[in-house]
Amino acid sequence: MNDTKKPSPLGRDSGLSPQSSVLTTPDGRPYHDQPQWRNDFPIDWPQDELVARRDFTKFLVLTSLAFVVGQAWIFVENVRRKRRAVPPVRKIARLADVPVGAAVTFAYPEPHDDCLLVRIAEDRFVAYGQKCTHLSCAVTPRLAENCLFCPCHHGVFDLATGVPTAGPPRRPLPRVVLEIRDGTIYAKGVEVRT
């Protein structure tokens, strides 16, 4: 049957050997009229293994371009972080409103950055960002166990330092720098730790 060989449906510029001419498409239209995915996922083995020099170069250029853009983005983000304004000093609560062992939630520095203030002793206050460093669930204080607990994947942070002690989180919670002045607690900065 092969003595009546059809001309290559892929045309001359496809760079394929004439042996791969058995290819026919279900609708019978020539190969260059077919959608792009047929070229991307060819049924025939030789075409499937073919990597054209131009495609390879394109892949190489685009990949290295993506790396360059990524590096530039990291650099720009670093510069922006350094230039960012010092977060404002914001009042959280009055001392009298937070008894020992109580926790207060507040937003700092942005309205969506939920934080947690815990009075662990008469004169000791700690405040952390409430987002778990694993997958950003809200951590809850467990004063009896002296920890902050993330219910999503059972992550545990030390209450005194914010360092992860159990579960999936690997980085400590961001610490909110506190200042107590005239019987009022103020937040005056966020310390992101790694």
Place this chain on the structure above:
Amino acid sequence: MSAPSQFEFFVDPNRCIGCQSCVAACSECDTHRGHSMIHLEYVDRPISVQTVPVICMHCDSPTCAEVCPADAIKRTEDGVVQTARKPRCIACNNCVLACPFGVPKMKTEFQLMMKCDMCYDRTSVGSKPMCASVCPSGALHYGTREEVELLRPNSQPVNTFQFGAQTITTKVNMMVPRNKGIQHIDVTAAMNEDAVNPAGMMENLYED
């Protein structure tokens, strides 16, 4: 390495005696030892013991490969559709359902679709496929077109099939009576028992 183009496969269901030699030979093959890739089907068991060997027809536009979502079924340049590539096959059964001839087999123990590849290990080096080398009645014949014309003067090879609106051209030929016009059965209608007279269907088979 590719199968020589002058050799072709000819299936002559009229000559099948149902001896299961092809099935046994197929499972001897080293590439899939113990698993036969050939189907030996009864045409209509309640009426007749007539059997038909079913091998992969190696379509020009293989439906199994068309429907494969994992891009696992490939055809080599000699037109032989191969078993699904093991690293790609996701054992989704699409090909099994789509093949109009019912050829692909899902081997769940390997999570792989396996099918007749015309004994690619043998035909690519010029040998006959296992089934064709053992068939005692010549129902499975692998050879040149001239050879088959001499051997079967009353038959002619057909490699175009109609399934509903889908026309399929295959690499493997089916032998049909020479003096009769080629008839395409509406498979979907034939599957509906009310639409055909089963006895009449068999009469056609026996006439020659």
